Amino acid sequence: xxxxxxxxxxxxxxxxxxxxxxxxxxxxxxxxxxxxxxxxxxxxxxxxxxxxxxxxxxxxxxxxxxxxxxxxxxxxxxxxxxxxxxxxxxxxxxxxxxxxxxxxxxxxxxxxxxxxxxxxxxxxxxxxxxxxxxxxxxxxxxxxxxxxxxxxxxxxxxxxxxxxxxxxxxxxxxxxxxxxxxxxxxxxxxxxxxxxxxxxxxx
Amino acid sequence: xxxxxxxxxxxxxxxxxxxxxxxxxxxxxxxxxxxxxxxxxxxxxxxxxxxxxxxxxxxxxxxxxxxxxxxxxxxxxxxxxxxxxxxxxxxxxxxxxxxxxxxxxxxxxxxxxxxxxxxxxxxxxxxxxxxxxxxxxxxxxxxxxxxxxxxxxxxxxxxxxxxxxxxxxxxxxxxxxxxxxxxxxxxxxx
Numbered sequence: 001x002x003x004x005x006x007x008x009x010x011x012x013x014x015x016x017x018x019x020x021x022x023x024x025x026x027x028x029x030x031x032x033x034x035x036x037x038x039x040x041x042x043x044x045x046x047x048x049x050x051x052x053x054x055x056x057x058x059x060x061x062x063x064x065x066x067x068x069x070x071x072x073x074x075x076x077x078x079x080x081x082x083x084x085x086x087x088x089x090x091x092x093x094x095x096x097x098x099x100x101x102x103x104x105x106x107x108x109x110x111x112x113x114x115x116x117x118x119x120x121x122x123x124x125x126x127x128x129x130x131x132x133x134x135x136x137x138x139x140x141x142x143x144x145x146x147x148x149x150x151x152x153x154x155x156x157x158x159x160x161x162x163x164x165x166x167x168x169x170x171x172x173x174x175x176x177x178x179x180x181x182x183x184x185x186x187x188x189x190x191x192x193x194x195x196x197x198x199x200x201x202x203x
Numbered sequence: 204x205x206x207x208x209x210x211x212x213x214x215x216x217x218x219x220x221x222x223x224x225x226x227x228x229x230x231x232x233x234x235x236x237x238x239x240x241x242x243x244x245x246x247x248x249x250x251x252x253x254x255x256x257x258x259x260x261x262x263x264x265x266x267x268x269x270x271x272x273x274x275x276x277x278x279x280x281x282x283x284x285x286x287x288x289x290x291x292x293x294x295x296x297x298x299x300x301x302x303x304x305x306x307x308x309x310x311x312x313x314x315x316x317x318x319x320x321x322x323x324x325x326x327x328x329x330x331x332x333x334x335x336x337x338x339x340x341x342x343x344x345x346x347x348x349x350x351x352x353x354x355x356x357x358x359x360x361x362x363x364x365x366x367x368x369x370x371x372x373x374x375x376x377x378x379x380x381x382x383x384x385x386x387x388x389x390x391x392x393x
Contacts, residue, residue, distance in 0.1 A: 023231065024228065025228075026224075026227040026228055026231065027224050027226065027227045027228070027316050027320075028224075030224040030227060031223070031224035031225070070313075074280055074281075074284060075277070075281070078276050078280050079277065081276050082273065082274070082276050082277060085276065086273065100327075101320055101323050101327065104275070104279075104319070104323050105225070105319055105320055105323070107276055107280050107319065108280070108313075108314045108315065108316040108319045109316070110228050110314055113314060184221060184222050184224070184383050184386075184387060185380045185381070185383040185384040185387055186380070187224065187380075187383075188376050188377065188379045188380030188383050189376070189377050189380035192369075192375075192376030192377035192379075192380060193373075193377070195372055195373040195376060196368045196369045196373040199367075199368040199369075199373060200368035
């Protein structure tokens with residue numbers, strides 16, 4: 001049954017929510033979510049690449065030969081990643097430094113290549129754009145949520161772009177920051193528990 | 204930094220999987236069986252040493268020299284993708300036994316972010332050629348070590364009774380967290 005544009009968009013927000021439903025693109029999920037701000041920044045950068053590459057792949061799908069399609073996808077994705085890299089260097093340099101190696105690594109993020117191969121190469125331009133945007137926003141929300149949980153438990157407060165902040169110790173005065181959560185092992189365990197939670201309410 | 208410190212840092216302290224979070228998709232994907240984990244580990248060592256040194260040479264002698272540093276991402280991914288293809292064809296012709304052993308894991312390496320990540324890290328840390336070579340090899344050894352340890356644990360988990368929502372990836376991630384905690388103890392050694 002063909003889906004409507006809205007359905008293609010919203011499936012990325014729950015049904016196929018990237019790191020949880022499709023277990024893909026885990027490296028940035030674990031690597032950059034030491035704070036909510038980093039998570040959201042990474043998510044927005046990935047969304048831009050996903051949207052752009054889905055649009056272009058879908059537009060060129062009748063020209064790209066079947067046999068070399070993966071190579072073509074990778075070149076298209078790499079071009080968008082370079083655009084993001086240069087834009088971030090120009091406008092959000094501190095965030096670019098914090099995300100570091102993970103920005104060029106959007107090229108090898110399985111979600112982006114996966115959507116190009118599984119969706120954009122087979123569907124019309126508008127639908128591919130809706131799909132890319134939906135999956136991207138879902139990914140951003142997931143990264144933001146994981147970042148928020150880790151930052152809240154690890155530092156005791158959440159700060160996003162300097163102004164919007166929430167301090168846990170105002171609600172629970174005896175709370176002690178749990179710095180394990182913002183370090184490497186906490187990433188795996190926190191993501192594992194969130195996945196368990198999503199599985200439990202999804203069924 | 205001396206070479207000994209560099210080696211310890213690459214294998215344990217900055218372990219590519221457990222401390223830097225690169226290459227987690229194959230980490231979770233190929234660790235269900237010991238055999239596949241060993242195959243993937245070997246394939247990564249093989250490709251990473253080649254990719255790490257070749258991208259270093261291309262970056263230093265072509266991109267920097269002609270002022271094309273902004274093309275780094277595109278250049279590296281093209282180099283890695285074609286290198287993997289070339290290695291595949293070369294092994295198929297000349298060492299069929301090794302080719303059969305690595306099997307499906309060779310093409311998968313193109314999208315393994317550990318490979319691309321180490322190439323970028325070598326440049327970011329301003330390594331010399333020899334340092335880049337050593338770092339690439341020992342990062343890959345660290346990858347293989349963590350993957351094989353993890354596969355051993357996952358084979359045991361298959362026999363355990365795990366609550367339903369925790370099954371499969373969820374419990375795997377928590378186990379990975381425990382191994383990461385063990386590797387975390389190396390922090391501060393170098």
